[in-house]
Amino acid sequence: MHHEPATPAEKDPAGPYKMRLGIWMFVFYSLFYASFVAINLLSPLTMAAIVFAGLNLATVYGFALIVVALIEALIYDGMCRKKEAEFAAKEKQKGGKSQKGEG
Amino acid sequence: MAIIVFLIFVIFVIGLSLYLGNKAKTSSGYYAAGGQIHWGVNGIAFAGDYLSAASFLGICGMIATVGYDGFLYSIGYLAGWIVALFVVAEPLKRLGKYTFTDAVDANYNSRGIKLAAAISTLVVSICYLIPQMVGAGVLVEPLLGIPHAWGVLMVGAIVITIVATAGMASTTYVQFLKGGLLIIFSTVLVGVVVARGLTTRPDQGGAVEYYEFSHLAAVNNGGQFEVSEPGWTVLEQAEVKGGLFFVKLGHEGSETWWYASETDGVVTLKESQSVVTQGLDKWINGAPASADNQLRQVGNLEQIRGEKDTETGSLSIFEYLSVITDKDTIVRTWKTASFTDEAGAKVTVYYPKDVSGDRIMRPGLKFKVEGTWLERLDFLSLMLALFLGTAALPHILIRYYTVPSPASARKSTIVAIAAIGFFYILTLFMGLGAMTSGVINPADSNMAAPLLARSFGELLFAVISAIAFATVLGTVSGLIVAASGAVAHDLMDRYLNVQMDDRQKVRAGKISAFVIGGIAILLGILFKGMNVTFLVGLAFAVAASANLPAIIMLLFWKKATARGIAASIVVGIVTSLGLIAFSPELYTLYGMNPLDAPIPLNNPGIVSIPLSFITLVVVSLLTQKKGQA
Structure with a gap:
């Protein structure tokens, strides 16, 4: 029984780096999200405090949770691309050297 | 279309x-x-x-x-x-x-x-x-x-x-x-x-005339509600778990359910909407249900920043939220209660509840x-x-x-x-x-x-x-x-x-x-x-x-x-x-x-x-x- 992916996955030398980075970013966001839930549970009236342009903390924090998710996602993508490019350049260099050696 | x-x-x-x-x-x-x-x-x-x-x-x-x-x-x-x-x-x-x-x-x-x-x-x-x-x-x-x-x-x-x-x-x-x-x-x-x-009298862009739900003064006489307004008769009343009271009023041949709200000893009956079903029969707001007699669409502001009968005109996105968040803005929300009436019919009442804007805009109404x-x-x-x-x-x-x-x-x-x-x-x-x-x-x-x-x-x-x-x-x-x-x-x-x-x-x-x-x-x-x-x-x-x-x-x-x-x-x-x-x-x-x-x-x-x-x-x-x- 074949059980390979729908499209063959290439070896990804940046994989461990991306996984570590992802976990740290996940932890950061989880803490941000957990703080929001905690404020609601422990001090719900704090959420009514007006913090910006007539908007209360509940609204601003809610929007921030959405916007920060996107910003983190973009940072993560940027860092992953950079690392992937680094490894791709190294691979290319290796390929070039071995070709020279062969020649 | x-x-x-x-x-x-x-x-x-x-x-x-x-x-x-x-x-x-x-x-x-x-x-x-x-x-x-x-x-x-x-x-x-x-x-x-x-x-x-x-x-x-x-x-x-x-x-x-x-x-x-x-x-x-x-x-x-x-x-x-x-x-x-x-x-x-x-x-x-x-x-x-x-x-x-x-x-x-x-x-x-x-x-x-x-x-x-x-x-x-x-x-x-x-x-x-x-x-x-x-x-x-x-x-x-x-x-x-x-x-x-x-x-x-x-x-x-x-x-x-x-x-x-x-x-x-x-x-x-x-x-x-x-x-x-x-x-x-x-x-x-x-x-x-x-x-x-925002407006206190929304009319769905002019498609439907704004309907103002009425309220009547009443007294609570040892658990029995009485209406002083002439022409109105209390026909029945029901208490729902949680201490909510609903009163069925007769007026000019129609029978409708009203929510009894009591604040500082003053009782007000608030016009509500109701669906009454018994067997295959269904009445909406006191009349038989039909294509023309359905529940009214609801939801409005009773006050905008403390003012009644007013409108804001065009707003920015932040202003829109801040007007609703204001503690002096009052939003009319609608809640539901169900019970069985004296005739054994199932009654579902949709009754108004006014909530301040700052309460609407933070967690707590449902959770x-x-x-x-x-x-x-x-x-x-x-x-x-x-x-x-x-x-x-x-x-x-x-x-x-x-x-x-x-x-x-x-x-x-x-x-x-x-x-x-x-x-x-x-x-x-x-x-x-x-x-x-x-x-x-x-x-x-x-x-x-x-x-x-x-x-x-x-x-x-x-x-x-x-x-x-x-x-x-x-x-x-x-x-x-x-x-x-x-x-x-x-x-x-x-x-x-x-x-x-x-x-x-x-x-x-x-x-x-x-x-x-x-x-x-x-x-x-x-x-x-x-x-x-x-x-x-x-x-x-x-x-x-x-x-x-x-x-x-x-x-x-x-x-x-x-x-x-x-x-x-x-x-x-x-x-x-x-x-x-x-x-x-x-x-x-x-x-x-x-x-x-x-x-x-x-x-x-x-x-x-x-x-x-x-x-x-x-x-x-x-x-x-x-x-x-």
């Missing part, structure tokens, strides 16, 4: 499916669109899959009725994508082939995992299908003037056609189209809502964050399930197999976060717009967003309804592809080892799609009337309990064993479904007293998710191979 736009849209969607049918000749084409979808298209298709009836109809409806608490779903649903992006996207893409089961089983080749994961996919998909079908019925009822059940049947038939013709390729492009249109037209709707501003520790635990449980559920939804996970590489999986997730996040910000404006524009059907909040669109004219209503309908079609298609994959690929092909060539596998998938579509139609009819986002919240809890512990632990814990993973999936399904079945909200659905429910929580995640993790760890440790521990 509405029907024409709607039909054009549906015909286009079906035509697209037939056109793409040639990509579904192989199982790779049917289940994973050949793994060749561009990440940008897949990202918007993710949004299309995710922004289901629950998001568009349910969240807007919930915000329209309970304010900020509905927006908590938007926040939780979006936050869940963080788990998908940072933890699940790329590793899962590397592991899997077509389905969630493939990914979980990749390192084990275990029959136990195949069976448990396939059942889990089926259960979660069906839990998620219910609200979509309910949403479909709700939409079609006012749009085409056909009953709820026929609406559900129609959606089921169209979706089965879409899935059976082209599988994942068709589903992807339908989702791409629908996701894009949903975001564009929701932005248009929010633009016109904010430009119209009792200031209540007992159990009520707070329920809130925590919901937020946990929303956060952890997204990355465990089978119909979302299979979309990772439609792109060519792990990097594409990551990029499409980021596109999805951008699109979905933007849409969820819009939900707050659409929900509040509906809350203050006199467009809420008090008996069913799910239609708040389309009815808000109708207050700007039939064209916008038609387009928004058609998109909402496509939303349901697309999401149901994705769910049915996922569920049919569980049956045909996971169970028949991989668990039972039924010998099939590639074409037979595709045929098995299509037959499964047909059967699952039939089940979805039946459930959509049975669950009529429940808020769709609440139902989706439950599906998230089941997914987070059954699937997420398995995904996380197989990726990050080397000691996880096949038996541990299979056991955690089974425990997750059984505990989450069991807790839901005996919860107060489901007791209400059964027609029983919610206070009698043996489980005090509506959201099971806080119990079932940790239990599933613990099961995985304990069983894995007990089933280590010798020399491995």
